[in-house]
Amino acid sequence: MFKHLHIIAFDIPFPANYGGVIDVFYKLKALHKLGVKVHLHCFYEDRTPQTELNHYCESVNYYPRQAKFKSFFSRLPFVVQTRNSKSLLQKLADDNYPILFEGLHSTYPLLRATFKNRKTIVRVHNVEHTYYQGLANSETNWFKKLFFKIESQKLKSYQSILKKATFVLSIAPLEQLYFKNLFQQTHYIPVFHQNNQVKSLSEKGVYAYYVGDLRIADNRKAALFLISVFKNLDYPLVIASSFNNQSVENKIKKSPHIRFVKINAQADADALLADAHLNVMLTFQNTGIKLKLINTLFAGRFCLTNSTMVKDTGLESLCGVANTLNDFKNLVKTYKKEVFTSNDTIMRERYLADFNPLKNAQKLIDLIWD
Structure with missing residues (x-):
């Protein structure tokens, strides 16, 4: 019997040219190779639909981010509030397949649906409020610095949404310690990437x-x-x-x-x-x-x-x-x-x-x- 899995991605994961989407893209490639039928749902802003994803997915759906000015004033983190879609909720309701949410960013459906008798998994890519506080510390633009600080506070409060998930998947040992202390259902699965073996290289580069x-x-x-x-x-x-x-x-x-x-x-x-x-x-x-x-x-x-x-x-x-x-x-x-x-x-x-x-x-x- 085929295994079907919904994956909700915070961005279109191809081209796989920055951290978060690399983990998503090579995860779905590996799952496809092992026979899993992936139903991919992608939020997007400045990326465009990619036919490459059709090679590894049973279906691919795209949803524009709702990046409206009023989203800045939501009690929800901006990265969550701008990734909500009625169409996505309807598609998830059409079956009872497990759902993998990529990052806190993509977990808006957990606020709006119960998903009874259904496995829901959240892949946490960072301790997000710590990450955004770090962005604030590094940022020199005063508006972005303020945005990152406020977003950090919202994300710290919002992460309790993880209690609704069947499992939480951490990406690194440090995050495993943090999330396991808060959510017992946390499991460590290392980051996915393009390499299957260590390359043998010549003695010198240039x-x-x-x-x-x-x-x-x-x-x-x-x-x-x-x-x-x-x-x-x-x-x-x-x-x-x-x-x-x-x-x-x-x-x-x-x-x-x-x-x-x-x-x-x-x-x-x-x-x-x-x-x-x-x-x-x-x-x-x-x-x-x-x-x-x-x-x-x-x-x-x-x-x-x-x-x-x-x-x-x-x-x-x-x-x-x-x-x-x-x-x-x-x-x-x-x-x-x-x-x-x-x-x-x-x-x-x-x-x-x-x-x-x-x-x-x-x-x-x-x-x-x-």
Whole structure:
């Protein structure tokens, strides 16, 4: 008998070019490979319907976000209030299939329906109120800073909606500890991603590499910090993103051995990663697990991070760790002389065994259809 599953996504998960949608897209690919009939429901704002999703889903439905001005004044978080749809509620009522809500953002139906005798699962991508407070701390625009602070407060109050779910799925060990303490029905299933095995690479790459969504203040802050690290070092740095940011690009223009590359397709990102010798990454928010870290450990050479990036991930021993400008500079000088060997690959295979997408999809299937 076929297994059918509704997945409600906070955004159209293709192209899979930023953190949250990467987990969604590669999850539905893995579930499809294991025979699950996925009925995907996508909210959207600036993305467009994608035929690629039809290859992995039994059905795909799209709903425009209700991003009206009055939503700012709702008691609900803006990210939830703007993702409500009567059409979605009607479609969910047509059958009794289990429902997987991607993020708190997509859980509006839990407010409006009871879903008796039906399994409902919420995949939490972050401790959202902590994440939004971090965005407020990193943001320099006063309006956005205020919005993020208010949204953080609303999300902290709203997360009690998780009590209505049959299961909560955490994405990282730190979040598992947090949510398990509040909701006993919490289970840890690692992040989904594009890699099925650790790649074997040549000993040397040709530059240091940072990739990030430059729409996000935390990533802009990280890019500007790395420009400060490399501007006086005799080693090339490539900063790449699917999104332009003028302030970052203006800083880059002042350093001849630092360049910006626009990512237009996944193949661009894969090629840049394959040629990188040292992958530099940092975050100023200890929330979730950074997909760029997982992807780099599977498909790249050396990783240099700050402690916040790897804290409580179990992956600390696979990375060089620095927290100050001088520490980053010193480790860059060290790593540029190192060669990447088969021993590095073997060690990663051991530590990354729990991040196999198909194994984790099977865990999810066993949890839903026990």
